Amino acid sequence: MKNGQEVPAEEVALKAHSPYGHADKDSKYLLEVVYRQGYVVLTDCIDAELLASVNARADELYAAQAKATPAETEQPESDGPKQAFLTNLVGCGPQFQQLLGQPSLIGMVTSILGEDCLLSSASMRDVHGGSEEQVIHTDDLLYAGREDWFKRPVPRQLSLVAAVAMADQVASRGTTVLFPGSHMWEESPDTVQAPNFGADSAAYNEQMRNWARKNKGTDAIDVEMKAGSVVIWLGATWHAGGAYTAPSGDTRRVAIFNFCRGIFRQQENQMAGITHEQAADMPKAVQRLLGYTMSDTGLGYSGGQDPAILLGEGGKALLADNTKRTARRRGK
Numbered sequence: 517m518k519n520g521q522e523v524p525a526e527e528v529a530l531k532a533h534s535p536y537g538h539a540d541k542d543s544k545y546l547l548e549v550v551y552r553q554g555y556v557v558l559t560d561c562i563d564a565e566l567l568a569s570v571n572a573r574a575d576e577l578y579a580a581q582a583k584a585t586p587a588e589t590e591q592p593e594s595d596g597p598k599q600a601f602l603t604n605l606v607g608c609g610p611q612f613q614q615l616l617g618q619p620s621l622i623g624m625v626t627s628i629l630g631e632d633c634l635l636s637s638a639s640m641r642d643v644h645g646g647s648e649e650q651v652i653h654t655d656d657l658l659y660a661g662r663e664d665w666f667k668r669p670v671p672r673q674l675s676l677v678a679a680v681a682m683a684d685q686v687a688s689r690g691t692t693v694l695f696p697g698s699h700m701w702e703e704s705p706d707t708v709q710a711p712n713f714g715a716d717s718a719a720y721n722e723q724m725r726n727w728a729r730k731n732k733g734t735d736a737i738d739v740e741m742k743a744g745s746v747v748i749w750l751g752a753t754w755h756a757g758g759a760y761t762a763p764s765g766d767t768r769r770v771a772i773f774n775f776c777r778g779i780f781r782q783q784e785n786q787m788a789g790i791t792h793e794q795a796a797d798m799p800k801a802v803q804r805l806l807g808y809t810m811s812d813t814g815l816g817y818s819g820g821q822d823p824a825i826l827l828g829e830g831g832k833a834l835l836a837d838n839t840k841r842t843a844r845r846r847g848k
């Protein structure tokens with residue numbers, strides 16, 4: 517227990533048995549850690565061959581992006597020129613689908629957000645020398661109105677991120693900065709002081725660090741990890757992408773998979789960004805995460821039917837799973 521909120525130990529015990537194949541004993545331990553700290557690192561999660569093929573495809577896509585007209589590559593002002601993004605990763609090649617579908621990663625995600633959770637967004641972030649620290653934030657800020665609906669500390673997480681280290685993650689090259697235990701704080705950075713996203717992040721972040729030290733006795737940590745590791749942080753956890761302060765060195769590359777509960781809208785509109793034909797060729801676990809399964813509460817049908825039907829032959833395996841799940845839920 518920390519800061520007045522119980523770690524939901526019963527959830528840990530009940531949900532450690534994932535049908536996605538994560539080793540049970542490890543899952544239970546990792547879940548305890550994530551509920552206690554607000555984040556957990558899964559080491560050696562992705563093998564070198566898959567990392568290499570994802571990196572090679574990402575290099576191709578960045579090269580194509582660089583050739584595009586400046587208007588097309590222009591970044592939003594707050595992102596600055598020292599970083600680059602690929603979005604809609606799942607639609608960019610089977611390598612990314614394989615990365616997303618790693619059983620140990622999905623096992624943890626579904627243990628926390630439920631088996632009907634959704635992929636909210638999938639992006640690659642490359643950070644180059646001179647990049648500033650992002651504004652310290654929480655990802656569940658996306659569900660605005662939480663002062664009324666999702667008052668902190670939230671009893672159940674609304675979302676989480678799984679960030680895959682595509683290269684070694686080093687503090688001086690801008691690895692993720694996280695505030696341990698902050699998912700259980702009543703305050704989020706924006707309620708301590710609303711940020712001005714257009715302004716320099718440094719002064720705001722200094723203010724947040726001082727506030728956390730003074731009021732919670734907490735210092736931020738840098739999540740250093742080897743390529744192939746994955747850090748999962750909860751939607752309520754305070755964090756930022758760090759500053760790239762090293763005078764030289766490799767690009768910091770991270771694949772960021774954002775997940776939300778099945779009852780929420782996805783940040784990146786997966787149904788608009790990926791055609792049914794594309795989705796029909798994807799692994800079942802990925803089809804499910806895109807939204808071709810209804811939520812446990814019955815959200816997400818199409819034409820009054822199971823959305824997996826839209827995938828034709830390619831959706832048959834998922835449809836069979838969905839039918840079994842629905843029958844189980846109805847006690848049949």
Ligand SMILES: O=C(O)CCC(=O)C(=O)O
Nearest residue numbers: 641691692756757758770
């Ligand atoms: O780059 C990171 O480690 C964190 C990125 C992040 O939090 C964001 O883009 O909102």
